[in-house]
Amino acid sequence: MTRLPAWFGTGHERRAKLLACLAVVALAAASVGVLSAPDQPRLTIGDEKPENNTLVALQGYKHDGKAVEFSPDGDVVWEYAKPDDVFDVEALGPDRVQVSTADEVSDAECPARYRDDGFENCVRNSLRILNKSTKEVVWEYAWYDAELHEHELHDADHYTVAASDGGNATEDRWVMVDMGNDRVFAVNRQKEVVWEWNATDTYDRPAGIGPEGDWTHVNDVDRLRPGVFQISLRNFDTVAELHVANGSNPAERSVTVEPVVGPNQYAGKGDIIYEQHNPDRLADDHLLVADSEHDRVVELNRSGEVVWEFGGSATLNWPRDADRLPNGHTLVTDSYNDRVAEVNEDGDVVWAVETGRLPYEADRLPGEGSSDRPTATEGGLADGGRESIVERYLGFAVAISKYVLPAWLGRQVLWLVVALLSLVGVAIETVRWRGVGLFDRQTDELTDEQ
Numbered sequence: 001m002t003r004l005p006a007w008f009g010t011g012h013e014r015r016a017k018l019l020a021c022l023a024v025v026a027l028a029a030a031s032v033g034v035l036s037a038p039d040q041p042r043l044t045i046g047d048e049k050p051e052n053n054t055l056v057a058l059q060g061y062k063h064d065g066k067a068v069e070f071s072p073d074g075d076v077v078w079e080y081a082k083p084d085d086v087f088d089v090e091a092l093g094p095d096r097v098q099v100s101t102a103d104e105v106s107d108a109e110c111p112a113r114y115r116d117d118g119f120e121n122c123v124r125n126s127l128r129i130l131n132k133s134t135k136e137v138v139w140e141y142a143w144y145d146a147e148l149h150e151h152e153l154h155d156a157d158h159y160t161v162a163a164s165d166g167g168n169a170t171e172d173r174w175v176m177v178d179m180g181n182d183r184v185f186a187v188n189r190q191k192e193v194v195w196e197w198n199a200t201d202t203y204d205r206p207a208g209i210g211p212e213g214d215w216t217h218v219n220d221v222d223r224l225r226p227g228v229f230q231i232s233l234r235n236f237d238t239v240a241e242l243h244v245a246n247g248s249n250p251a252e253r254s255v256t257v258e259p260v261v262g263p264n265q266y267a268g269k270g271d272i273i274y275e276q277h278n279p280d281r282l283a284d285d286h287l288l289v290a291d292s293e294h295d296r297v298v299e300l301n302r303s304g305e306v307v308w309e310f311g312g313s314a315t316l317n318w319p320r321d322a323d324r325l326p327n328g329h330t331l332v333t334d335s336y337n338d339r340v341a342e343v344n345e346d347g348d349v350v351w352a353v354e355t356g357r358l359p360y361e362a363d364r365l366p367g368e369g370s371s372d373r374p375t376a377t378e379g380g381l382a383d384g385g386r387e388s389i390v391e392r393y394l395g396f397a398v399a400i401s402k403y404v405l406p407a408w409l410g411r412q413v414l415w416l417v418v419a420l421l422s423l424v425g426v427a428i429e430t431v432r433w434r435g436v437g438l439f440d441r442q443t444d445e446l447t448d449e450q
Contacts, residue, residue, distance in 0.1 A: 040356035043074030044339065048350035052365045053077060054331070056340055057089040057099070058357040061402045065357065067099050069365070070340075074353040080135055083126070087154040087360050090368045096138075097130045100176075102152035111144050119146045119212070125153035127174060141174065141191055150214040151180030154360075155278075159223040175221050175229060182216045184231055184242060195244050197255040199233075206266050215266065220278050222369065230260070232279050237270025238262030239279045239287060261287060261304045269293075272304060277320035278361060280370035286377075288370055290319045290333070295392065296385065297322040297332055299376045308376030308383060310343055313392035315385035317399065321361040324370040328379040333362045336399035347384020358402070 049072040058066050066081035067089040080086075083101035090098045103124045107115045110122035126142040145151040155177050160170035173194065175186040185196035199205075199216045209215050220232035229242040241258045262270055274293040282288055285302035296311030297319055310330065311319065317336035324330055328345040340362045342351040363369065374381075 040338075040354060041068075041070065041074060041076065042354050043352070044354050045341070045349055045352040046073070047348075048342070048344065049073070050342065050351060050364060054340060054353070055089050055091060055097075055363045055365055056333070056355060056359055057086045057361045058355060059085050059087060059335075059360040060357045063104065065101070067097065068355070070353050070355075072351075078132065080130060084148070085152060087152060088156060089361065090158070090363060091365055092129065092158060095132045097132045098156065098158060099128045099130060100153045100156050101126045101128060102148060104148040105144070114144055114146055117146055121148070122146060123148040123151050123180075125151075125178075125180075127153060127156045127176060139189070141176075141187055143178075145178075145180040146212050150217065151212075153177070154179060154219040155221055157222050157229075161226070175223060177218045177221050177231065179214075179216075179218055180212070182218065184218060184221055184229065195253040195255065197242055197244075197257075201255070202257045203265070217275075222279075222281070224281055230279065230281060232276055233262070233264075234275050234277065236262060236264060236266055237272075237274055237276065238264050239273070239276065239289065240264065261300060272300070272306070273298065278322065280323060281372070282324060282370060282375050283372040284375055284377075286375045288322055288324055288330075290322045292318050292320055292335075295319070295387075297330065299324075299381075301377070308381050309385075310347060310383060311385040312387035313395060314388035315349075317391075317395040320359075322370075323363065324372075324374070325364055326371040326373070328374050328381060330381075331362055331364055333359050335359055336395060343384060345379060345381050347382040349384075 051072070053072070054070045056068050056070060058064075058068060060066070063084040065083055065086040066079050067086050068076050068080075069078040071077050080097070080099060083099070084104050085102040086099060087102070088098075088100035092098050103126070104121050105124050106121055114122035123145050124142055125145060126140055128137050129139040130136065131138055153176060157175050159173050159175065161173055163169040163171050172189045173186050175184065177184055182199035183196055186194050188194055199218070203216075205215060215235060217234040218231055219234050220230075222230045224230050224241070227244045227246070229244065231240055231242055232238075233240060239260045239262060241260060243256045243258060245254045245256075261272055273289055273291045277290045277292050279287055279289040282299070286307070287300045289298055289300065291298050291311075294311075295313040295316045295318065296309055297316070298306050299308035301307050310316075310332070316332065316334050318334075319332050320335045321333035322330055325342075329350070330343045332341050332343060334341050335358060338356050338358065339352050339354045340359055341349045344350045
């Protein structure tokens with residue numbers, strides 16, 4: 001048995017010195033991690049670089065959201081950084097970009113109804129159409145709500161309808177999810193609401209959840225075809241369709257709900273998907289979903305069966321978007337790993353950019369969202385990724401720390417925790433060591449007196 005040198009002490013003294021050494025090592029490792037951390041963003045995997053650029057919405061951890069465009073080499077070639085949070089960004093044409101944003105506003109600048117509502121500050125949600133070259137806002141639809149958290153505009157989808165004059169022209173429409181008011185609604189270019197659906201039209205609000213409570217957390221909407229819109233009810237673990245009936249005015253346009261997958265109610269953890277984001281409809285009524293709380297991306301067939309899966313907590317950490325590309329690859333926004341990754345048909349990550357700032361959604365230009373083909377079934381796509389309970393909880397701890405600490409420091413949270421616990425141990429063992437020494441001296445003095 002190997003013995004420690006005599007100068008290392010014994011008992012509590014030895015343990016205190018060992019813990020002190022561990023604290024020094026942990027702090028050194030954290031310092032090296034901070035000093036060696038590369039500038040963000042950066043290309044981390046470039047085995048198969050894409051031909052086109054990638055447009056990414058960065059939500060941000062602390063009011064540092066932005067919309068960015070990455071080259072295949074991971075370089076930022078365009079960015080828009082004025083909003084606090086960015087949740088969705090879409091290319092509308094060669095020089096038009098649509099951005100879904102949320103800005104926190106001080107109470108003094110909020111509308112009267114939100115100044116003394118019991119919430120600190122309010123949020124201004126805004127759908128902005130930008131001239132990409134100049135970053136000028138050329139059209140905007142905005143509204144205020146009670147607070148930034150869980151009251152943001154997470155998604156909007158642009159579509160066109162036949163002009164009301166019966167000619168060949170088309171008219172613009174934008175459909176948006178209003179998370180804070182549990183509704184989905186569409187507006188025209190004149191900013192008139194042309195139809196809307198409120199969750200309370202279909203579902204009963206759960207007992208104990210007030211008007212500002214996070215009930216449905218509706219976070220995504222896509223127009224599938226005329227009169228049919230797909231929505232993601234995150235807190236229902238449900239993807240559903242809204243069927244909008246025709247009518248001469250908004251009041252006559254009734255909306256019915258048809259669930260696609262999930263329990264279709266505010267309940268416990270979903271069996272198939274759990275607090276999902278950004279579902280996309282593929283060919284043959286397949287559904288590609290970022291199954292966020294399961295740390296995976298899944299493709300479901302029309303029967304709701306999983307036909308393809310990628311992820312696990314050792315591979316993905318809270319993914320919130322996935323797009324099927326025409327070549328059979330899948331573009332994944334791996335939110336808490338602060339990266340956008342491309343997965344090939346063999347289930348391997350072949351391209352990845354570390355983005356920083358908590359990415360929410362990504363599109364491969366020039367398109368928006370998923371290509372309807374290939375499905376996993378017809379493309380023979382292989383599953384990929386792996387699971388790890390340790391990395392699940394460690395990854396969550398690191399991600400949460402980035403909301404509190406600077407992101408570059410939050411990545412070293414494990415070493416910082418080890419150092420802190422070691423120093424606490426040093427303090428405890430030192431007190432015990434000195435206590436034992438004091439007891440020994442008092443015993444010696446008592447013996448001498450006797």
